[in-house]
Amino acid sequence: MRAPEGTAVGAIRRISISGVVVYDADPRYGSIISGIPGHDVEDVRLSNIRIWYRGGLTLDQVAKQPADVVNAFFFRAQGGVPPREPFETPEREEEYPEPSMFGLMPAYGFFIRHATGIEMSNVEVGFLREDGRPAFVLDQVNGASFENVKSQKAAGASTFVLKDVENFETRHCSPVTDVQAAHTVRREF
Numbered sequence: 001m002r003a004p005e006g007t008a009v010g011a012i013r014r015i016s017i018s019g020v021v022v023y024d025a026d027p028r029y030g031s032i033i034s035g036i037p038g039h040d041v042e043d044v045r046l047s048n049i050r051i052w053y054r055g056g057l058t059l060d061q062v063a064k065q066p067a068d069v070v071n072a073f074f075f076r077a078q079g080g081v082p083p084r085e086p087f088e089t090p091e092r093e094e095e096y097p098e099p100s101m102f103g104l105m106p107a108y109g110f111f112i113r114h115a116t117g118i119e120m121s122n123v124e125v126g127f128l129r130e131d132g133r134p135a136f137v138l139d140q141v142n143g144a145s146f147e148n149v150k151s152q153k154a155a156g157a158s159t160f161v162l163k164d165v166e167n168f169e170t171r172h173c174s175p176v177t178d179v180q181a182a183h184t185v186r187r188e189f
Helices: 059-064 073-078
Strands: 013-025 031-034 041-055 110-129 136-147 160-171 179-188
Touching: 031 041
Parallel strands: 013 041, 031 110, 041 110, 110 136, 136 160
Antiparallel strands: 160 179
16 A cells, blocks of 8 residues: 555565464465565565465466456455456555455465565465466565475466566475576566
8 A cells, every 4th residue: 555645655574474374265365475666575584384275266267357256345446356467466556455455366375576585484385176376476576585395286387487586596395496596587487
């Protein structure tokens, strides 16, 4: 949410979350770490986390944003959530921040955007019903390290989608091999 004119934008930084277990999570939203353009969320450490989503969604549904699946409560005056390219999640920085504000998310696990210094270790995400979306989508992120991270992967789906990501690495992650990337404009693996 944009600060009222003349008010400084706040900051979110130095966050550590550990020891979380979630089962049967709503598949529409995934876990969202998102700043706004020019104001990154900084230094987030996630460890020892297990999240099992209900699953059952596809990238086609993300693109179409079907009214029978999307929580359109906050978009009734706008006629619902418009269709889009699956990985072109709207910013909505003028809106009150809440999980359904972006419509269906392109990642079933974690959607990370406008962030600097993300570290995940001993994190596992999966689904109860096959989900055709990637586990992780990173968009405009600088510094992301994934160590001992496990995720389920549907046939034909990617595990990671990177858009404009700098200083990215995975170590001992399943089902992907170790990756180091200094700068990625667009990459799926």
